[in-house]
Amino acid sequence: MRGARLRLGILALVAVMGSEAVAEERRLEGEISYRYDSLDSGFADWQAQRLDLQSSRRGEPTWYGAALRERRFGSWDEGLELGAAVPLGDDWVLQPEMGRTFGADFLPEWxxxxxxxxxxxxxxxxSASLRRTQYDASRVDRLALGAERYWGNWRAxxxxxxxxxxxxxxxxxxxVALDHYYRERSLIGLRASTGREEEGLPGGQVxxxxxxxxxxxxxxxxxxxxxxxxxxGTLSQGDLYDRHGIQLGVRRAF
Known part of the structure; x- marks a missing residue:
């Protein structure tokens, strides 16, 4: 549960269910956010700054992107992310996404x-997704298989x-995730994860x-x-470190 993985929203369902696009006109939203993480084991604290944009309309493709800047291990990485959620009929959504980092030190090159x-x-x-992540000195391929259930104002x-x-x-x-929706578009949710994960280190090592x-x-x-x-949030990265973080953002609809 790191960085971009912690973004709010269920973009792949926007076009199908209209949960974020309740108006008939196309809706543009932008968000500026800041994240701070405190680490133990002698590691310097992390910081992250993001500018997210999203354009959506019920039944039509949702487009989104972000510019990001993160500080880890005493250095900064910058990058861009672009993606779309494209409805294929009434029940299918195809969601391509890609990201690129400039002068990557700890984040993936792409x-x-x-x-x-x-x-x-x-x-x-x-849902099912395939992802390839390229670091300077390593490559990660990932298969993700997901199942969700919606009932009333809840999602699991x-x-x-x-x-x-x-x-x-x-x-x-x-x-696992559990979300409660209220006042039409507001939500509060829990996230938990366990298992083994990859972590990017300085020099492109994984x-x-x-x-x-x-x-x-x-x-x-x-x-x-x-x-x-x-x-x-809080995260224990094996014997490497424990990390505790807070993220705050302001979102504006146009």
């Missing part, structure tokens, strides 16, 4: 992800992640270790145009 999502009867949703989800880390084995991870993580987060709309997002 990644590409392709996700396919299918709405099923009785509020269930199934489970994801199985199986990775192939070049020269470092095949870590397997599990993630290590795998046992990971246990927990986070609570939300997005509260103050009115039709302004929202506050927040997150509190």
């Amino acid at each position: 990644y590409a992800d392709l996700r396919l999502q299918r709405r099923l009867p009785q509020g269930y949703v199934g 989800a489970y994801t199985l992640n199986v990775s192939d880390v070049q020269g470092a084995g095949n870590p397997v991870g599990h993630a 290590v795998t270790s046992d990971v246990t993580a927990f986070a609570v987060r939300g997005r509260h709309w103050l009115d039709a145009d302004w929202a506050l997002s927040w997150e509190l």
Whole structure:
């Protein structure tokens, strides 16, 4: 549960279910956020700054992107992310996403992800995605299989992640989520994960270790145009370090 993985939203369902695009006109939203993580084991604290943009309309493709800047291990990395959630009929959504880092030190040089999502009867949703992540000195391929259930104002989800880390084995991870929606577009949710995950280190090296993580987060709309997002989380990266973080963001609809 790191960095971009902690973003709010279920973009692949926007086009199908209209959860973020309740208006008939195309909706543009932007968010500025800041994250601070405190680490033990002698590691310097981390920081992250993001600018996210999203354009959505019910039944049409959702487009999103982000510019990011992160500080870890005493150095800064900058990058861009671009993606879309494209409806294929009433029940299928195709979600391609890619990211590029400039002068990468600890973040991947690039990644590409392709996700396919299918709405099923009785509020269930199934998904599968393939991702390739290229570091300077290693490559990670990941298969993610997910299942979600929607009922009333609630959403529950489970994801199985199986990775192939070049020269470092095949870590397997599990993630669960529980969200409660209120006041139409506001939400509060829990996230937890366990298993083995890869971690980028300075110089483009990648290590795998046992990971246990927990986070609570939300997005509260103050009115039709302004929202506050927040997150509190903790993560144990095996014997490397324990990390405790907070993220705050301001979101604006245009």
